Amino acid sequence: xxxxxxxxxxxxxxxxxxxxxxxxxxxxxxxxxxxxxxxxxxxxxxxxxxxxxxxxxxxxxxxxxxxxxxxxxxxxxxxxxxxxxxxxxxxxxxxxxxxxxxxxxxxxxxxxxxxxxxxxxxxxxxxxxxxxxxxxxxxxxxxxxxxxxxxxxxxxxxxxxxxxxxxxxxxxxxxxxxxxxxxxxxxxxxxxxxxxxxxxxxxxxxxxxxxxxxxxxxxxxxxxxxxxxxxxxxxxxxxxxxxxxxxxxxxxxxxxxxxxxxxxxxxxxxxxxxxxxxxxxxxxxxxxxxxxxxxxxxxxxxxx
Amino acid sequence: xxxxxxxxxxxxxxxxxxxxxxxxxxxxxxxxxxxxxxxxxxxxxxxxxxxxxxxxxxxxxxxxxxxxxxxxxxxxxxxxxxxxxxxxxxxxxxxxxxxxxxxxxxxxxxxxxxxxxxxxxxxxxxxxxxxxxxxxxxxxxxxxxxxxxxxxxxxxxxxxxxxxxxxxxxxxxxxxxxxxxxxxxxxxxxxxxxxxxxxxxxxxxxxxxxxxxxxxxxxxxxxxxxxxxxxxxxxxxxxxxxxxxxxxxxxxxxxxxxxxxxxxxxxxxxxxxxxxxxxxxxxxxxxxxxxxxxxxxxxxxxxxxxxxx
Numbered sequence: 001x002x003x004x005x006x007x008x009x010x011x012x013x014x015x016x017x018x019x020x021x022x023x024x025x026x027x028x029x030x031x032x033x034x035x036x037x038x039x040x041x042x043x044x045x046x047x048x049x050x051x052x053x054x055x056x057x058x059x060x061x062x063x064x065x066x067x068x069x070x071x072x073x074x075x076x077x078x079x080x081x082x083x084x085x086x087x088x089x090x091x092x093x094x095x096x097x098x099x100x101x102x103x104x105x106x107x108x109x110x111x112x113x114x115x116x117x118x119x120x121x122x123x124x125x126x127x128x129x130x131x132x133x134x135x136x137x138x139x140x141x142x143x144x145x146x147x148x149x150x151x152x153x154x155x156x157x158x159x160x161x162x163x164x165x166x167x168x169x170x171x172x173x174x175x176x177x178x179x180x181x182x183x184x185x186x187x188x189x190x191x192x193x194x195x196x197x198x199x200x201x202x203x204x205x206x207x208x209x210x211x212x213x214x215x216x217x218x219x220x221x222x223x224x225x226x227x228x229x230x231x232x233x234x235x236x237x238x239x240x241x242x243x244x245x246x247x248x249x250x251x252x253x254x255x256x257x258x259x260x261x262x263x264x265x266x267x268x269x270x271x272x273x274x275x276x277x278x279x280x281x282x283x284x285x286x287x288x289x290x291x292x293x294x295x296x297x298x299x300x301x302x303x304x
Numbered sequence: 305x306x307x308x309x310x311x312x313x314x315x316x317x318x319x320x321x322x323x324x325x326x327x328x329x330x331x332x333x334x335x336x337x338x339x340x341x342x343x344x345x346x347x348x349x350x351x352x353x354x355x356x357x358x359x360x361x362x363x364x365x366x367x368x369x370x371x372x373x374x375x376x377x378x379x380x381x382x383x384x385x386x387x388x389x390x391x392x393x394x395x396x397x398x399x400x401x402x403x404x405x406x407x408x409x410x411x412x413x414x415x416x417x418x419x420x421x422x423x424x425x426x427x428x429x430x431x432x433x434x435x436x437x438x439x440x441x442x443x444x445x446x447x448x449x450x451x452x453x454x455x456x457x458x459x460x461x462x463x464x465x466x467x468x469x470x471x472x473x474x475x476x477x478x479x480x481x482x483x484x485x486x487x488x489x490x491x492x493x494x495x496x497x498x499x500x501x502x503x504x505x506x507x508x509x510x511x512x513x514x515x516x517x518x519x520x521x522x523x524x525x526x527x528x529x530x531x532x533x534x535x536x537x538x539x540x541x542x543x544x545x546x547x548x549x550x551x552x553x554x555x556x557x558x559x560x561x562x563x564x565x566x567x568x569x570x571x572x573x574x575x576x577x578x579x580x581x582x583x584x585x586x587x588x589x590x591x592x593x594x595x596x597x598x599x600x601x602x603x604x605x606x607x608x609x610x611x612x613x
Contacts, residue, residue, distance in 0.1 A: 008555065009554075009555035009556070009557065009560070010555040012555070012556065012560050014556045014559060014568075014569040014573075015568060015569075016559070016565035016568070017529075017565075018529075018565050019528075019529030019530070019531040019532045019565065020531065020532055020536070020564050020565045020566050020578060020580075020581035021531040021532045021533065021534035021535065021536050021580075021581050022531050022534075022536070022564070023346060023349075023534070023536075024346075024563070024564075025346050025347050025348070025583075026347070026348070026539060026563075026564075026583035026584060026585035027563060027583075027585030027586075027587055028563050029563070031563040031564065032561065032562075032563035032587075035563065035564075035565050036560065043528070056346075057531070058525065058531075059531075060525065061525055061527075061530060062525070062530045062531040062533060062534055063525050063527070063528070063529070063530055063531055064529055064531040064532075064565075065528065065529070066528040066529055067528075192561070192563070193561070195560045195561065221347070221585075222314075222315075222346065222347050228585035228586065228587070229585060229586040229587060229589060229590045230590065231563065231585065231587050232561050232587055232590060232591050233590060
């Protein structure tokens with residue numbers, strides 16, 4: 001695929017490599033992004049999967065992958081990827097593995113691991129210049145255990161651990177900036193609802209070596225409390241309202257691949273999700289809606 | 305002691321039902337345990353919750369395997385051995401099923417004891433939000449045990465659902481109490497049994513599992529995409545149906561956006577839905593630019609197929 005440049009939807013794969021029949025929820029935004037990524041990466045990968053929703057992908061004796069998969073604890077997926085990479089490099093060096101059979105180490109974790117428990121191991125792996133792709137499906141909470149607050153939960157969202165009228169009072173951690181601050185090979189945000197933007201970024205990611213992050217917002221019908229049918233609409237609204245900026249970091253610079261214009265009010269995105277229902281019912285919480293809007297406005301003002 | 309098991313699917317609120325009933329017992333001065341039990345949390349996956357309530361300190365622990373009352377929120381679980389609905393029931397157990405055909409289930413399960421149907425509580429206004437399963441099941445169960453007063457139950461509903469930020473508490477409360485009232489003819493039909501004391505319980509039948517080699521204990525999967533053997537098509541309540549006349553053979557938007565890789569596009573750009581695996585999320589219905597995909601209720605789809613044949 002390195003010679004072939006994806007320009008339009010028609011260039012996207014029409015046959016899928018990721019097997020159906022997984023135990024993910026119907027309408028899972030994380031699985032949507034994963035299959036779009038996997039259709040492009042293919043079987044020459046070792047997926048190193050930290051504990052999370054996607055632990056259920058390879059549920060013995062079933063796997064949706066056509067290549068290898070390794071399961072690690074929540075905090076240690078990048079360390080697992082290091083071991084896989086080292087082993088492959090040794091085999092290549094000893095000529096026990098022909099170069100055409102080389103594999104890519106792909107870490108796959110949710111936000112609980114990527115933003116929280118696994119961050120230290122991730123930082124160390126980037127520091128060591130580990131050649132790997134990190135794919136995070138960010139559904140903004142510990143979804144596999146009932147959507148408790150994680151370091152990726154946005155301000156004002158209701159979670160199992162912040163069920164009050166104000167929702168979660170803290171802030172969503174900026175993982176993109178944390179990665180970029182390490183000056184890695186590549187960092188990009190994507191979303192399954194924008195498959196073309198995603199495909200272009202994956203194409204760039206595979207063309208470079210070193211630590212690479214693909215950070216995907218993963219609309220979650222179960223944890224965000226909306227009809228599974230709305231997964232794509234909510235994903236598109238996350239982009240159009242500016243809540244989820246599509247951007248990339250390469251060669252020391254951050255650029256936005258999609259600047260929403262006109263930018264829709266965040267309310268359009270919030271009102272569709274049960275986790276924000278307390279902002280609208282039984283009485284409208286104008287103050288909190290304005291707070292959320294202000295954060296987004298501030299972000300885009302800085303973008304210029 | 306009362307031992308009650310609630311069976312349902314993730315999303316049907318059986319954890320909440322257990323919490324409501326537990327709090328209601330507690331309000332009547334009982335010692336209570338209530339806990340949910342599930343594997344990975346996922347909408348639609350079978351799960352159960354259990355409640356023990358006793359007038360003396362409870363010394364039993366763990367899952368209830370000798371229930372006095374089994375509540376089944378989803379009758380499709382009856383057919384699923386893994387759900388373990390009938391585990392440990394005896395002729396003295398009362399089974400309360402969300403069904404229109406309690407007698408049918410009694411016959412099919414060859415169950416000698418009492419089988420009751422969860423009362424059908426109509427939505428009000430008609431066509432409005434259907435009643436919350438957790439509220440209805442908890443309300444019915446509370447009446448069957450015969451030791452919970454109406455006002456104690458109401459207080460338990462307020463306590464449990466208020467904490468969950470339910471917005472229509474009055475409605476939830478009405479449903480719970482309507483179910484409670486509807487079961488008046490069967491009040492107290494669940495028998496209270498003597499609690500087992502510590503040290504009196506029979507030792508479990510241990511099975512010795514010898515340590516296996518790593519190769520055997522942590523086996524590899526050598527097949528690719530074997531997940532396709534899991535037929536997740538059974539999850540659907542609605543199925544997407546493509547109208548080939550309206551499909552404009554676009555650049556496979558449905559196939560790309562289907563989270564489950566369940567839409568394949570063939571060489572002449574015609575999309576095909578893999579009904580063995582389609583989970584019925586209906587994302588394709590929502591994204592199809594010419595609206596060429598309809599959602600059809602599974603029951604109707606099956607009937608249409610029969611006619612077509």
